[in-house]
Amino acid sequence: MATEIIHGAPGAYKTSSLVSLYVLNALKENRTIVTNIRGFASIEKLNETFFSAPKKTLFNRNPVQPDQSTSEIIHISHDLDGFQKMARFFHWAPKGALILMDEGQEVYPSRLTKLNEYDLDHHDDPEWPRTVENAFNKHRHFGWDVYISTTNIAKIHKEIRQVAEYAFRHRNLAGLTGFKGRFKRVQHDPETSGKTLSHVLSTTYNKMDVRVFGLYGSTTTDTVKDITNDNQIFKSPKFIFVMLLFCAALLLLFYVLFMVGNPLSTKPVPSIASSAKPSPSKSHESRSKESSSISSGDVLDGAGDKDVLYSDLVDSIQFLDSTIFSFDGLASSRTYFFTSSLGRFSSDDLFSWGYSINVHLSYVLIFKDDFYKYVRIGDPNPTYDHFEDAQQLSSSSNTQPPVHLN
Structure with missing residues (x-):
């Protein structure tokens, strides 16, 4: 059981990672999926899109078609009412559910001074969590895995960041030649931004399975596009300067080793x-x-x-x-x-x-x-x-x- 936050600029494969990394494995285990990811509402769509599409390089290496009779997706609307309902997931989510919160800055925004407006007044189970803090602190006892995506981790309420186990900062690498469909994934402590080297716990480079994009829509028109980075690295003045400096160093090394040589030759x-x-x-x-x-x-x-x-x-x-x-x-x-x-x-x-x-x-x-x-x-x-x-x-x-x- 885990609580993690995935953040990055728009188009950084946050939502697609929620699906490819967590949903497919959860459905193989016949778990209930609770999510507000736009367009991801039924197992039938998953079977039609994922298993009928031509086979590509898989981000999830061994997908297994979920059993529609035992698996379930509870879809919450991607609007204000839906965000309020997702914030109160512990009021109604079944035990063992996988909770995927897209646009988490709308669910638990940092501008809130307190989270007591989401408190649960009564429950038949005396052990059931009554507050958001208790829900995140006891999520393992109820089998909940909670994954939150956001554009900026600083927009997530501090109470959520303090209880989360890990955070992952995503960066789209589409601006690099030959890196279309790939992204950089940096693991760090949720209470840091993950932008400096001292924050980094690990770094991986991943290629997204293109079939995942057919499972949801990233906009109201249910379309998904890879972004093109206008600030391509090869056009960056800093990159050009570093490459020129590197070439100059190589030329100097070549001159010293081969043109000057050993005077005792x-x-x-x-x-x-x-x-x-x-x-x-x-x-x-x-x-x-x-x-x-x-x-x-x-x-x-x-x-x-x-x-x-x-x-x-x-x-x-x-x-x-x-x-x-x-x-x-x-x-x-x-x-x-x-x-x-x-x-x-x-x-x-x-x-x-x-x-x-x-x-x-x-x-x-x-x-x-x-x-x-x-x-x-x-x-x-x-x-x-x-x-x-x-x-x-x-x-x-x-x-x-x-x-x-x-």
């Missing part, structure tokens, strides 16, 4: 203009003369005169330190710094001069065409507890590791 970067290259201080001839004093495997120069190997740059190169740059853990790059007789430069500079780099555990391999050189570094991934320690280590000359040539 083995793929050479095209050489910059020759004016940016350091001028060699030794001729190729002098380097050839000095090469005899270098042990085998130290520097292998197979490029000949066709390439400038920048001996002042390479022969005196020393590993200095490294700096790590990360991008949200998705991609990382490391720039290495070196010193030589030409001064301080980075791995990016080596790339721009046409060299490539491979980093290994104990050395950095610098190569270009047929030339390559090992620079021993001990540990290519130094870590420091403080940034100041790293700066001091990189700027102190006596902390620079010596060059060992293979």
Whole structure:
């Protein structure tokens, strides 16, 4: 036994949910239905409309045709007199009945200061509820399930909201492409509006069975239409702004991951203009003369005169330190710094001069065409507890590791 309030804007599948969620199951159990839903007055209409229509996707998955001899629908008129009678349902409703109140703000409006005008003066059963409050408090004892629909839950009297178990806020999703006939159903405490995230207990997305619309009429002409949301989400400036921001973020991520890449990639970067290259201080001839004093495997120069190997740059190169740059853990790059007789430069500079780099555990391999050189570094991934320690280590000359040539 339950007491629930369903609310939402017009066309949010409130009334159709009352029918599809509660009526069909109640009739399968041969319960009496008490309702003021316009046009929903007979089991014959239910059988004719629901079970004769082409089968569609069901909101109620396993409908069973109700037995007309045992099931009953008590229909109350959808007008002022009917609203007054629905407010006094506990005066006359049989035990075990399913009570469906459409337009509940007309039955128990919040503008009423008291509900004592609906009190029951006398009943043969001494346990029978005499007031609206007692009726809702004892609804389980009499087998009553009470479901109320309204356009705004704030319009329902506070006494009813306080005793209700749950409330459901409906929103029509017809304004979204491909979401026709679907709605969002948010469960929340009846004493809240259900409009903020802190109010939400659960959220479901449902598709209404189109056959349900044939069971009742939502207007005096007994016609039912799905609404078209004029404020479609794809036309919303906020949605457009968020999508543009999202696309910009994707482009930036693509640029960082694929265009910038890892600066220590083995793929050479095209050489910059020759004016940016350091001028060699030794001729190729002098380097050839000095090469005899270098042990085998130290520097292998197979490029000949066709390439400038920048001996002042390479022969005196020393590993200095490294700096790590990360991008949200998705991609990382490391720039290495070196010193030589030409001064301080980075791995990016080596790339721009046409060299490539491979980093290994104990050395950095610098190569270009047929030339390559090992620079021993001990540990290519130094870590420091403080940034100041790293700066001091990189700027102190006596902390620079010596060059060992293979």
